[in-house]
Amino acid sequence: MYSLAVFPQVEPAPDTGYINTHYTAMNKLFAEMPPLKKAVVFVGNSITEAGKWNDLLPGHKVLNRGISGDITYGVMARLPEILKNKPRKIFLMIGINDLKRGIPVETIENNYRKMVEMIREQSPGTKIYLQSVLPVNYDMLIESFRVIKNEDVAKLNRTLRSMADNKKIFYVDLHEVFADEKGELKKEESPDGIHIKIQSYYLWAEYLIKNKYL
Amino acid sequence: MVALALCMFWKVAAHAQSKIDSSYSNWYYDARYELYNHLKHHKADIVFLGNSITERGNWAELIPGKIVSNRGIGGDNSFGVLARLEAVTALKPKKLFLMIGVNDLGRGLPVEVILNNYKRIIRHIQTESPRTKIYLQSVLPMNENKLNYDYLKGKNVLVKQLNDGIRLIASEYKLEFINLHEIMADENGELREELTSDGIHLNTVAYKIWVNYLKNKKYL
Numbered sequence: 001m002y003s004l005a006v007f008p009q010v011e012p013a014p015d016t017g018y019i020n021t022h023y024t025a026m027n028k029l030f031a032e033m034p035p036l037k038k039a040v041v042f043v044g045n046s047i048t049e050a051g052k053w054n055d056l057l058p059g060h061k062v063l064n065r066g067i068s069g070d071i072t073y074g075v076m077a078r079l080p081e082i083l084k085n086k087p088r089k090i091f092l093m094i095g096i097n098d099l100k101r102g103i104p105v106e107t108i109e110n111n112y113r114k115m116v117e118m119i120r121e122q123s124p125g126t127k128i129y130l131q132s133v134l135p136v137n138y139d140m141l142i143e144s145f146r147v148i149k150n151e152d153v154a155k156l157n158r159t160l161r162s163m164a165d166n167k168k169i170f171y172v173d174l175h176e177v178f179a180d181e182k183g184e185l186k187k188e189e190s191p192d193g194i195h196i197k198i199q200s201y202y203l204w205a206e207y208l209i210k211n212k213y214l
Numbered sequence: 215m216v217a218l219a220l221c222m223f224w225k226v227a228a229h230a231q232s233k234i235d236s237s238y239s240n241w242y243y244d245a246r247y248e249l250y251n252h253l254k255h256h257k258a259d260i261v262f263l264g265n266s267i268t269e270r271g272n273w274a275e276l277i278p279g280k281i282v283s284n285r286g287i288g289g290d291n292s293f294g295v296l297a298r299l300e301a302v303t304a305l306k307p308k309k310l311f312l313m314i315g316v317n318d319l320g321r322g323l324p325v326e327v328i329l330n331n332y333k334r335i336i337r338h339i340q341t342e343s344p345r346t347k348i349y350l351q352s353v354l355p356m357n358e359n360k361l362n363y364d365y366l367k368g369k370n371v372l373v374k375q376l377n378d379g380i381r382l383i384a385s386e387y388k389l390e391f392i393n394l395h396e397i398m399a400d401e402n403g404e405l406r407e408e409l410t411s412d413g414i415h416l417n418t419v420a421y422k423i424w425v426n427y428l429k430n431k432k433y434l
Contacts, residue, residue, distance in 0.1 A: 034276065054273075054283075055274075
């Protein structure tokens with residue numbers, strides 16, 4: 001408490017707003033599934049959850065651990081459970097809901113550093129793929145997401161790129177697939193300016209394979 | 215184009231027979247139809263084909279070590295399955311587990327129409343992917359007390375009629391009929407209430423029971 005009072009900018013109180021009925025139900029569902037060692041795990045929010053990863057990447061032993069609405073704090077809270085089974089690879093995409101909630105970019109970046117540290121400590125063999133947080137498309141966005149600024153997304157992604165060592169930590173630039181020339185989410189691949197069309201996910205899977213991430 | 219042509223054919227056919235609603239297209243179906251067409255070049259060991267009950271099953275996680283393709287589409291009916299079979303048979307699966315029909319009943323399609331579609335589905339698969347072993351699974355009953363959807367109320371009697379017909383078709387085409395009622399139905403023939411929250415869809419426990427049953431019977 002003392003240190004918080006003196007350096008309030010260093011360690012803001014964690015945002016526990018990620019806990020809701022869906023988050024709780026999904027975690028229960030995950031806990032009920034048989035443990036799978038050395039899997040490829042997709043971790044993230046609704047954009048990850050909506051991906052039919054097993055169908056997109058047959059034969060890759062994929063787990064979908066996306067939870068709609070999730071933020072970095074929510075992922076941090078459930079990472080230990082994921083790491084128990086020592087995944088071969090983790091594909092992470094999280095942060096857009098953090099921005100929507102007004103969590104500062106610097107805090108999100110710090111949370112990413114913590115997540116990477118957690119993975120390295122608890123499952124050192126796991127390769128980490130930091131996927132670029134997808135930009136939004138302003139024209140398509142519904143009101144509640146208009147607070148998100150693509151400049152913040154870009155700043156976050158620059159940090160993620162700088163975290164990659166290309167040995168254990170990789171940066172996956174999905175902007176090559178899903179961003180237009182203005183750096184916004186491509187209209188034709190999105191239903192609402194923030195999500196990806198279900199029929200467009202194959203482009204994502206193809207990109208991962210083409211670049212030998214999988 | 216093919217889908218569109220078929221769709222138009224059915225619309226005409228439906229009009230001729232009147233009252234047969236053979237439509238299946240909606241934004242949810244169309245998006246998945248398009249996705250699965252993109253994934254046609256894949257190969258699969260096992261395909262689960264059906265509606266939301268199939269779609270919500272985490273088959274690949276429950277059956278590790280096999281390439282399992284989930285081709286369930288929420289809300290789908292037997293006409294919708296027929297219209298997308300090409301992208302299913304292209305996977306050349308060793309085994310295919312089918313469960314379809316409860317949405318057909320929900321919209322009032324006669325059991326004979328559904329059963330006729332079953333025959334068309336079977337013939338199509340056998341022609342396009344002759345080595346695929348087809349398993350016809352019983353259409354699950356509902357739990358009346360828990361059911362939120364009025365259009366499905368009181369239809370368990372039709373589910374039974376449909377399953378009687380599916381069983382006959384299985385023996386006619388020398389296919390395996392999988393009577394999931396053995397594990398999913400209570401003594402009144404309703405969906406066991408502990409396996410469902412809305413009277414029709416299944417929880418994770420139910421899917422695990424289902425997969426275990428398929429394994430115990432050596433279907434998997």
